[in-house]
Amino acid sequence: MALIVHKYGGTSMGSTERIRNVAKRVAKWARAGHQMVVVPSAMSGETNRLLGLAKELAPARHTDAVLRELDMLAATGEQASSALLAIALQAEGLSSVSYAGWQVPIRTNSAYTKARIESIDDGRVRTDLAEGKVVIVTGFQGVDEAGNITTLGRGGSDTSAVAVAAAMKADECLIFTDVDGVYTTDPRVVPEARRLHTVSFEEMLEMASMGSKVLQIRSVEFAGKYKVKLRVLSSFTPWDIDINEEAGSGTLITFEEDEQMEQAVVSGIAFNRDEAKVSILGVPDKPGIAYNILGAVADANIEVDVIIQNISKDGKTDFSFTVHRNDYARTIDLLKGTVLPTLGTDILEGDTKICKVSIVGIGMRSHVGIASRMFRALSEEGINIQMISTSEIKTSVVIDEKYMELAVRALHKAFDLDQPAG
Numbered sequence: 001m002a003l004i005v006h007k008y009g010g011t012s013m014g015s016t017e018r019i020r021n022v023a024k025r026v027a028k029w030a031r032a033g034h035q036m037v038v039v040p041s042a043m044s045g046e047t048n049r050l051l052g053l054a055k056e057l058a059p060a061r062h063t064d065a066v067l068r069e070l071d072m073l074a075a076t077g078e079q080a081s082s083a084l085l086a087i088a089l090q091a092e093g094l095s096s097v098s099y100a101g102w103q104v105p106i107r108t109n110s111a112y113t114k115a116r117i118e119s120i121d122d123g124r125v126r127t128d129l130a131e132g133k134v135v136i137v138t139g140f141q142g143v144d145e146a147g148n149i150t151t152l153g154r155g156g157s158d159t160s161a162v163a164v165a166a167a168m169k170a171d172e173c174l175i176f177t178d179v180d181g182v183y184t185t186d187p188r189v190v191p192e193a194r195r196l197h198t199v200s201f202e203e204m205l206e207m208a209s210m211g212s213k214v215l216q217i218r219s220v221e222f223a224g225k226y227k228v229k230l231r232v233l234s235s236f237t238p239w240d241i242d243i244n245e246e247a248g249s250g251t252l253i254t255f256e257e258d259e260q261m262e263q264a265v266v267s268g269i270a271f272n273r274d275e276a277k278v279s280i281l282g283v284p285d286k287p288g289i290a291y292n293i294l295g296a297v298a299d300a301n302i303e304v305d306v307i308i309q310n311i312s313k314d315g316k317t318d319f320s321f322t323v324h325r326n327d328y329a330r331t332i333d334l335l336k337g338t339v340l341p342t343l344g345t346d347i348l349e350g351d352t353k354i355c356k357v358s359i360v361g362i363g364m365r366s367h368v369g370i371a372s373r374m375f376r377a378l379s380e381e382g383i384n385i386q387m388i389s390t391s392e393i394k395t396s397v398v399i400d401e402k403y404m405e406l407a408v409r410a411l412h413k414a415f416d417l418d419q420p421a422g
């Protein structure tokens, strides 16, 4: 008997019919003798619907008081789907109970809409499991020290599931979604994308952090930190598929480089449209300037991603960086209000129509010329690169948003990702 955590995403929970299917699948696992904890997302579209209602009423800039209410609101989506799943499981003849994050409790910090899990008390869940119940724990949410409901950021149910699996030392965490695994890139953008049988933890971390939303980045971080056995697989197979076949399907996230691992230099391509670029022109080229600008941005709790500084001319230089689009307006206000006056320039340019495309692969450590192959493929399509950033196992470029799909397809081809890895 193993302790297994299943997570079902929004599309998998998207209607009562689908919830019934999830219940039948979970029942199959429970009847095979496993202890089951299930973490559902809200029904597809529900989180957007709820946040859309708030948007109709709320001012553009959110105060902490509004952010608190957004979490109260958004958390109801998972509460509803969890209760529905518990009801469906009971209809299947299983004993089942659902808990909201605060009831477990899943403790988080107080950063509303992007809270981090700090600890999970698994006592209640263990007692229920020992009594033979299937336990449903709402995804995406927790509770802070003062008892306020918090949410973990979009896509956060993945993180809830992996964190629960880590806290309970589960034998495996299965992320059921609407694709049958992790692909070389988003199969909705490149139909030739191939499913990876395994992907290394480091590659998955880079792919998630570069925008591949199949797993939320924090879920991958948790899996790495606590060595959670993690698999991404489809919830759209027939629910009565053989359990052993199901257990070996999809994509396994691996922690060691094993023999079987696919040997491609570049394993995947990720992209995101979530960032915006800010450029300050004509800043003095002298010590302390980067700190002056980025220190103020960091103090405002705004995360900066790609940074470039141009070569200087006549003692002046241009300084550009990217932030999340949600933080763009705040960044501009901050720079205009407190930073530019200290720099002796008022030339500020912004661009929200950018995207970032990244190639990821642990093979990049041992191969040279990978970045230049990337740049050649982009130049052959006439795509101008605005910014570049690299790490040991990835190269990212910032380009005009309108070329995103073209760039992803061209790179997928240039790195032979549509061909089985040799």
Ligand code: ADP
Pocket (backbone or CB within 6 Å): 008, 009, 010, 011, 012, 041, 155, 176, 177, 178, 179, 181, 182, 183, 184, 185, 186, 187, 188, 212, 213, 214, 215, 268
């Ligand atoms: P869920 O609701 O199950 O959490 P998401 O929509 O959050 O599902 O994530 C699954 C989606 O991620 C897929 O439908 C796919 O379009 C997208 N995706 C992006 N990159 C990849 C990738 N490399 N492999 C598989 N899916 C990807």
Ligand code: ASP
Pocket (backbone or CB within 6 Å): 009, 010, 041, 042, 047, 048, 077, 139, 140, 153, 154, 155, 156, 157, 158
């Ligand atoms: N329901 C939340 C969202 O839509 C969390 C999740 O689906 O993982 O972002």
Ligand code: MG
Pocket (backbone or CB within 6 Å): 009, 155, 158, 213, 214, 215, 216
């Ligand atoms: Mg998701």
